[in-house]
Amino acid sequence: MKKITAVVKALFVLLVFSCSSDPVEKEVKVSSIVINGDNVVGAESKQLSVTVSPSSATNKEVTWNVSDKNIAVITETGLLTGLKNGSVKVTATAKDGSGVISEKNYTVSGIKDPVVLVESISINNVSITDGKPVQLTAGVLPATATNKELVWTVSNDAIATISAEGIITPKINGTIIVTATAKDGSGKSGQLQLVISGVTIVYQTTVRGESILLWQRNNGGWGKAVADLNLYNTQQTAAQITTALNSKNLTDTTIDNGHVVTELRWLLADYKTTQNPNYLAAAEKAIDWLFAAQYANGGWPQYYPDKSGYRHQITYNDNAIANVMNLMWDITKSKNNLDLVNEKYKEKAQTAFNKGIEVILKTQITYKGKKTVWCAQHDEVTLLPALARAYELPSFSGSESVGIVRVLMLVEQPSAEVKQAIKDAIDWFNGAKLFDIATKKISDASQPSGQDLVVVASPGSVLWARFYDLENNQPFFCGRDGVAKKTLAEIENERRVGYAWYGNWPSTLIDKDYPSWKAKNGL
Numbered sequence: 001m002k003k004i005t006a007v008v009k010a011l012f013v014l015l016v017f018s019c020s021s022d023p024v025e026k027e028v029k030v031s032s033i034v035i036n037g038d039n040v041v042g043a044e045s046k047q048l049s050v051t052v053s054p055s056s057a058t059n060k061e062v063t064w065n066v067s068d069k070n071i072a073v074i075t076e077t078g079l080l081t082g083l084k085n086g087s088v089k090v091t092a093t094a095k096d097g098s099g100v101i102s103e104k105n106y107t108v109s110g111i112k113d114p115v116v117l118v119e120s121i122s123i124n125n126v127s128i129t130d131g132k133p134v135q136l137t138a139g140v141l142p143a144t145a146t147n148k149e150l151v152w153t154v155s156n157d158a159i160a161t162i163s164a165e166g167i168i169t170p171k172i173n174g175t176i177i178v179t180a181t182a183k184d185g186s187g188k189s190g191q192l193q194l195v196i197s198g199v200t201i202v203y204q205t206t207v208r209g210e211s212i213l214l215w216q217r218n219n220g221g222w223g224k225a226v227a228d229l230n231l232y233n234t235q236q237t238a239a240q241i242t243t244a245l246n247s248k249n250l251t252d253t254t255i256d257n258g259h260v261v262t263e264l265r266w267l268l269a270d271y272k273t274t275q276n277p278n279y280l281a282a283a284e285k286a287i288d289w290l291f292a293a294q295y296a297n298g299g300w301p302q303y304y305p306d307k308s309g310y311r312h313q314i315t316y317n318d319n320a321i322a323n324v325m326n327l328m329w330d331i332t333k334s335k336n337n338l339d340l341v342n343e344k345y346k347e348k349a350q351t352a353f354n355k356g357i358e359v360i361l362k363t364q365i366t367y368k369g370k371k372t373v374w375c376a377q378h379d380e381v382t383l384l385p386a387l388a389r390a391y392e393l394p395s396f397s398g399s400e401s402v403g404i405v406r407v408l409m410l411v412e413q414p415s416a417e418v419k420q421a422i423k424d425a426i427d428w429f430n431g432a433k434l435f436d437i438a439t440k441k442i443s444d445a446s447q448p449s450g451q452d453l454v455v456v457a458s459p460g461s462v463l464w465a466r467f468y469d470l471e472n473n474q475p476f477f478c479g480r481d482g483v484a485k486k487t488l489a490e491i492e493n494e495r496r497v498g499y500a501w502y503g504n505w506p507s508t509l510i511d512k513d514y515p516s517w518k519a520k521n522g523l
Contacts, residue, residue: 029413030057030094033102041072041082042110045147045185048078050092050102058412059096066090072108073117073185081147081185082108083115118145118182121190128170131199136166138180138190147184154178156342158280160196170196171277208232209270209279212263214244216282220289221253221260221304229262251306253289256315260286261323268337284341287331290324291348295380297362298355300324302377310377310388314359317376317388321356322403328353329410357411357418359383360404364421365396367473371424373401385470390482391495396473398432398464401425402505409517419523426514429506434463434475439488439502447493455488455502463502477501 032053037046052060064074067089074080074090086108094100120141128134140148152162155177162168162178173196181189211232215222225247226232236244255261264286271279293304299314300321301307315321330338331349363378364371365385375385376397385394405425411418438458443451465475469484476484479491488501517523 028054028056028058029098030060030096030100031098033062033092033094033100035090035092035102035104039104039106041080041106041108043082043112045079045081045183048074048080048090048092050078052094057096059094061095062092063095064090064092072106073187075185075187079183079185080106081115082111083117085109085111113146115146115184116142116144117186118142118148118184118188119186121150121180121182121188123178123180123190123192125192126194128168128194128196129198131170131173131197131201133167133169136162136168136178136180136192138166140182145182145184147182149183150180151183152178152180155344156281156284158277158284160194168194170199171201172281173197173199174281203276203278204274205276206270206274207235208266209274209276211236212267213278213282214241216263216286217250217253218248219251219253219305220285221293222263222286223247223250223252223254224257224259227257229258232263232266252303253306254303254311255290255293255300255320255324256302257318258323260290261327265327265337268340271340272337280340284345287327287341287345287349290327291352294352294355295359297380297383298352298357298359299363299378299380300356301380310386312380313377313386313388314363314380314383315377316374316397316400316404317392319400319403321360322400322407325353325356325407325410328356329407357408360408361417361421364424365470367396367428367470370427371421372396372428372473373398373425374404376400390480391478391491391499393467393476393478393482393484394470395467395476396428396432396470397466398429398468399466399500399503399505401429402509405509406513409513414521419521422514422517426510429464429510432464432468432473434465434502436461437463437502439463441497447497449493449497451497452493453488453497453501462507463504464506466499466501466503 030052034051036049036051050062064076064078066072066074071084071086071088072080072082088106088108090104090106092102118140121138123136123138126134138150152166154160154162159172159174159176160168160170175193175195178192178194179189214236215226264283267279267283294300301312302315302320303311328349330336331345332353363374363383365374373396375394376392377386377388378384379386387394405422408418408422436457436459437455438461439453440456441451441453467476468474469476476486477488477491478484479495485491488496
């Protein structure tokens with residue numbers, strides 16, 4: 001929440017990086033699934049696959065199950081392992097919520113001895129202090145397990161990679177989780193937290209990327225120490241470096257004014273051009289911070305973990321949550337460089353996005369029996385409109401509500417509730433139009449700021465106020481005394497010229513986005 005100049009910069013960042021604010025094409029649901037291949041499995045495990053129709057289906061992933069786990073087991077990737085001779089039914093279910101399934105009966109034969117599944121896996125404890133590759137080994141129990149082969153993975157391949165044989169190759173210093181998973185279909189796995197140090201490889205860098213890394217807090221987020229995000233593009237001074245290093249443990253990390261979302265998007269852009277794994281690791285650490293910061297009800301506080309004052313509130317102000325929701329959407333769709341992050345984030349981002357939609361629907365304000373728009377901030381417990389700073393009273397927001405509606409428009413196959421929420425918000429915007437006025441900044445030596453902002457007649461123009469009161473749905477303006485006024489001229493000069501009280505925020509939403517969204521959804 002900055003002055004007008006900062007708001008303009010934040011809006012510029014939003015326009016550049018929130019490409020997914022435009023409505024997207026409809027999701028294509030699965031209509032049929034066919035399990036490929038014959039229906040016999042022998043002593044060797046059998047990798048199953050499916051053909052999904054239509055070929056343009058958005059999500060072709062399936063969930064695998066078997067009818068009798070005494071006869072055979074199957075992994076989440078479709079590896080079918082017979083345990084004893086007999087018959088078993090395999091089911092593949094679409095993950096896109098369409099409810100489409102495919103079933104196939106398999107005959108298990110040729111198993112002479114009982115199959116013994118893996119019961120536990122323990123990875124031998126090692127550390128890497130010289131930055132060099134290390135061969136990992138694991139103990140598999142019972143010793144009589146029929147298939148002791150393992151699949152090796154790491155939690156963050158920006159820090160290190162691992163081969164099929166368990167050779168781990170460090171890229172940068174850091175801590176990762178190594179997982180060894182049994183290939184016999186038992187689902188058993190073992191993990192090891194591995195600390196890597198001593199890596200001395202020099203990677204290509206950018207001024208922006210290094211500045212962002214410098215100011216990243218240890219918890220993964222960023223504070224407002226670099227208030228103007230564009231200043232990351234300048235080489236940091238010795239004093240700034242000292243300040244940044246001394247503030248690593250601070251908890252004033254925030255999604256306000258584009259922070260966290262912008263930094264991590266820029267890190268990914270710089271990673272794409274440099275392949276510097278430090279940038280990818282830092283971006284993923286920031287994504288982890290966003291997941292941790294989300295409330296169970298789906299909202300995000302303005303700050304996390306410092307929730308003092310009004311920082312704990314669910315914050316739509318300055319498009320804070322809209323920025324996060326657009327990021328979560330991009331992760332689920334592998335868009336705008338989010339295809340560079342670990343695949344594990346997709347499912348978590350989908351869950352976070354869905355929860356975010358739920359709280360958006362619950363916080364939409366009802367006025368005279370009809371849903372309207374949103375306040376810039378809502379209480380995280382009651383979900384009611386809430387006070388932030390003295391001049392940011394509970395209200396209908398003519399600005400932030402625009403970004404919220406665009407987030408709702410991202411929802412594929414929107415429910416009746418989502419459709420109605422969008423329609424109700426558009427109705428409110430249309431009813432909140434202010435005609436034939438404009439604002440004009442003038443020089444005025446008598447004012448403390450040397451300038452003033454006045455409302456003037458402007459036939460044919462349309463504006464919206466930043467705030468509308470909850471009682472009468474009328475524009476109001478507020479200074480630092482916390483008392484609502486009916487006109488802009490009534491508040492002090494510092495607040496009058498230092499805040500975006502009027503704007504045309506909903507115009508494109510009403511004229512272009514909403515008609516396009518309706519057409520795409522057959523409305």
